[in-house]
């Protein structure tokens with residue numbers, strides 16, 4: 001038996017969805033495929049908070065890193081990057097690889113992105129894009145879309161590019177209300193599907209500005225892919241199985257069918273909430289339970305930032321991370337070591353996707369037992 005995956009993605013995938021993915025192939029130019037692609041749109045609008053004509057939604061058969069590059073290719077040369085961990089750094093690295101003029105605003109690992117400094121810099125200098133990560137998977141630190149939008153509202157013609165990879169599906173996003181120009185995620189995190197399909201919402205304003213870019217390429221051309229999605233005719237063979245599983249997951253979450261078995265809250269506490277709101281509430285509950293467990297043990301989540309709804313990074317001091325993860329694996333729970341320079345000193349728990357509150361409690365009991373042994 002493989003241990004249950006509690007790493008910060010990919011995460012555990014329900015058997016029903018694996019079953020959907022095993023269905024026979026169909027032609028990607030078929031009416032069935034086109035209906036499938038169109039069927040995703042209302043759900044994408046719900047999960048990205050797109051209402052009205054200011055934004056469009058789409059999917060692309062690549063992982064989130066591809067979407068980072070797609071957004072940067074569509075933007076002009078001057079890029080301001082808020083960096084507070086390995087994944088927010090990735091935006092800057094890709095921008096440099098594309099030959100952009102990159103300026104970083106760096107915060108220490110575990111801290112929140114420095115929005116005040118970015119706000120100031122945006123007043124002083126013209127940028128074409130500003131990048132920010134809502135949930136920094138390497139440190140477990142989150143920032144809300146509302147906070148980002150409020151701090152960076154005066155940015156001239158700079159497009160606001162927002163990494164929601166471990167945020168989407170775990171907490172609410174309102175791309176239209178907050179004027180996020182490009183916000184994106186992949187399938188393997190809080191949506192609890194295998195990796196391989198990128199999802200995004202993009203503003204009409206950014207699409208207009210993208211028309212001036214000569215670096216959009218082909219496979220990662222924001223305009224080509226967005227238009228092709230609207231027409232349900234992707235310009236390459238799409239990941240058909242993942243599209244099917246995504247639609248099924250969207251339908252099940254929206255109908256409340258997934259959440260019913262995953263929380264420990266009384267149905268009365270949840271009345272009036274739709275399926276997505278229930279999902280966000282369960283993620284907040286899992287985050288809080290994990291934080292409380294660490295606090296009880298005198299262990300702290302890394303840094304002082306706001307905790308991510310889907311990933312906790314725990315600073316373990318001098319404890320042996322490899323031994324602890326090995327022991328947890330033997331108990332049936334796969335956790336992740338820290339990322340990059342944090343590898344030896346932290347562990348990460350991905351409490352995301354279709355994991356239940358009950359399952360998390362079992363994990364924390366096992367983790368507590370192991371910590372008692374050291």
Ligand SMILES: Cc1ncc(COP(=O)(O)O)c(C=O)c1O
Nearest residue numbers: 063064065087135137165166186
């Ligand atoms: C915050 C964040 N951004 C970007 C990525 C890159 O996503 P992918 O590996 O799907 O390309 C990840 C992956 O873990 C991530 O956590």
